[in-house]
Amino acid sequence: MSKLPLRLVLTALVAVSFTAGCNKQSSPAASATNTSAAGGQCEPPADTVVATYKVDGAEQKVTYGELTGRLGAPLADLEKRKQEMIKRGLEGYVLEKLVQAEAKKRGLPNEDALIKAEIEDKVPQPSDEEINKVFEQAKGGGQLPPDVTLEQVKPEIIKMLTEQNKREKAQALFTDLKSKADLQTMLPEKRIEVAAIGPAKGPEGAPITIVEFSDFQCPFCSKANASVNEVLKSYEGKVRLVFRHFPLSFHAEAPKAAEASLCAQDQNKFWEYHDKLFANQQALKVDDLKKHAVDLGLDAARFNECLDSGKKAELVKKDMADGEKVGVTGTPAFFINGVALSGAVPAEEFKSIIDAELKKKK
Template identity: 40%
Template sequence: MQNPKKKYLSFTLVTASTVALAFAAMSACTGNQATAKPNFITKDPPKPGVVAKIGNEEITEDQLIGQDKLDFFELQKREYELKMDRLNKLLADKLIGAEAQKAGMPMEQYIDKKIVGGEIKISDAEYKKFVAEKHIPESQINPQIKERINSFLQAQKKQDLVQAHIAKLTKSNPVEVYFKKPKMQVEVDAGQAPFFGGKNAKVTIVEFSDFQCPFCGRAAETVNQLKKKYGNKIKVAFKHFPLPMHREARPASEASMCVNEQSTDKFWKFHDLVFKNPEKLDTASLEGYAKQSGADVKKFNECVQAKKYADYVQKDMEYGEKIGVKSTPTFFINGQIVSGAVPIETFAEIIDEELEAK
């Protein structure tokens, strides 16, 4: 008698093989197209900015991209970063490689001996600074994680030393680069948003943020660093973009505007307190932050209960969507978009360029 399990297995294998062959046949050349495709002819554009022509209507690049400008910009930025990474590698291979060859050493050995100069040590202060900046809970750090962090910091230090050496080598003979860093300029109106800094500052930063977003909390720390670094040279305006999955973010946004109604300085104090306590955004906690900020609690509660700024927050969100905001935090530095909780150096590079521009 045939084993029923073997019979079932045999049937399963045959069935699976049949299905696989069927799919293979479907994906192979059969001479028949499953669906028809539009007919495209690639030509040189009749004039700059035109990417296609449908009938007699010319389609511009702006029409093609539509509201997905940010997605296209991110692709362009990624392409630029990849090219720069490759260029830096080629630069190291050619310049340091030539020095290593002259010294009769393999390149890595030359870097370790002549550029790095021995073992790279990470101080306890450097380690703690990294852990604090990356918000890594001490409870999650075991010996293996600590070793990885130290290895990362050592590699980073080594890279910094190599870059410093290349900078020295190219100081009198700069590398000519024939591709430019992409820029995305968006006209952004700060409107009546709470702000700090110079009212008529040369550089305006408009931030779209969410009080319950952990990355926004990190960005808030960077914003405070910018405040210390640039003072009235910049204007930083805060717009609300509470995300749907953060249930307490929108009430916190409305509450913050009730504090702002009393004083912008109090708004920023409230702003900092909320971002330091993103897990405590219930009504009682928000009232507590308002009190700590120096706001009149009675007026604050009346404002919150009346949902006085519900429409205001909604308009911020709609405006953000209109200009391409899809995530938080998103910043516009004189119209140049910066997404995510990026380091202060990223902001400083753009701010300094804008301050130096005529």
Template identity: 35%
Template sequence: MSRIPAFVSRLVLGTLAIAASAQAAPTCPDFAEPAAAAKVATVGGKPITRAEVDEKLGEALCAARMEHAQKIHELRTQALESLINDRLIEQAAKAAGAPDTGAWLMTQLQAAVKPVDPAAVQAFYNENQQRMGGKPFEEMQGPIAQYLDQQGKEQAYGDLLAKLREAAKVEELMAPFRLPVEAVGPASGPEKAPITLIEFADYECGYCARATETVKAVRAKYGDKIRFVFRDFPLEFHKNAAPAAIAARCAAAQGKYWEMHDALFENSQGLGAETYGRLATQLGLDMGAYMTCMGDPAQMMALQADMAAGRKAGVSGTPAFFINGIPLSGAQPVEAFTKIIDAELARKPGK
């Protein structure tokens, strides 16, 4: 059987090497760790165990294990997509009576792609002339036409796969990668909602401020199907982020958490003690109780617990989201959330 063209393999898996490795099932060596009680060194006759080493590593070990597990899941997901696509193409070629799968695929792509319009080549050159290194149109005309032709084939390949997937009723059963992030902290939405959306954020982070509108849109779209939990993760280089987080916590003590939360993000570029006091006054807080709370060391301890939980889950920047434990990093568009949420709502229990 002829293999799928190289550009298609690169599109699916990124490299031909990964595509080739997906064809076989090599036996991996067993990287089993020594038992926790196993001696890994002795000093003056006194043993040091693997458990002591792990304790010394602390959060770094958790982060390394999480990164390792996530990478393996990503590779398996890519390989699964490749296998599904290969199977769909093979079945379609066989149904068409084609003896050569690769040749059949190229025939389908060529039939779906119109010849490159010379006007499109000229337009591409004009729009990207600064990236052409001063080369004249006559020299770049051929490479540009080849590039546009390949782009057309890649689009046609995607369209073909989508059509074949729909007809074959593909059902992916591999469970998504999840992290055990505790949903503790200020929350909004039913406790038994099918979707738990956890956000780790920083009040001085511009991306986090913009993400608040996205979160509001997502919550409005799904209503009682979502429970939203906010956890603090002030970044070290944002000096006002931790005090702002404590200000929100102290407002929570008087039943005004979400009001302060929203106000802080609206003022994310002007945070400071004066701002916190002004917002507390506007919210009608008992200022004596509020100021006492702001100076309570317990608030910083609670804040640090949130940060530790974030680091344990691999959070290193903000905003960081977890949808039923599925990580989603950065200020993503609404569509990125809905893709995961819709899949979670459609997923069978226990999957």
């Protein structure tokens, strides 16, 4: 097995966090909201005049507030990505120091030797059962051509499972090191005001509110659902989850699936329907959506009328517009008391933000 240097492990984990989502577009991680992209200049007040021009001899002015309002969603996205990059950069830098210290403590020659001992040497060869399971799921989900054989794709499945296991081992190691070191970060969090409107679970008035923007056809959103459920269970009574819709343009079935979930909400079955959709992402056509409603015991006639009328489409569009205003360009996107978190990240990343928020409220 090839050697996996510490810096590459940390870079890979950060990269996974940034890419573990369905994205509408890619954007550079730079910002012009609190500081300019060039050199950290302070943001001018909203009424600062940034341009003048003349119309029929009369001088016209453009203020900084008008400009940022015009740029709106793209600017919010840049700010969100900048904050995420700074946060992940800090975590990677601290982890690098903790791994170096742990290697020295154990008498190892360098940090790469620790990575080899704790990650590479502990990752077993995927079993035939695991390989077959992935193959059957990919075939059944239509991700592989029907004539492809297991032997043809087995090397890629082994590579995928091995890399996944490496990431899990690395995450466990880093979590343990941070816990032992009693890591505390004091990086100021940029908070984004997001309306907590929509289907919700958890008590009103909970100290933590998570607003999620999601897409029922996005595989990363389905994966993130497990992390969200773990968080709700771990912080029962302390977290309120609000679900908002952000169907992406290249997911053809996602908008109607979003409408269908709201039709299910009319019959107090939103979360049951929500789970059904994420468990059946290959079955999201209108006929499938109606069948899911029947399977869950909804009033079929009432559900079908709601779905066919398209009367929930405006609610979905409202969610999308609100998401764009706060910089959402991909799914899943979370705002934990206004702190942005993007992608299908492990539950530990939610817990890190939540624990910090709860400490502030004591």
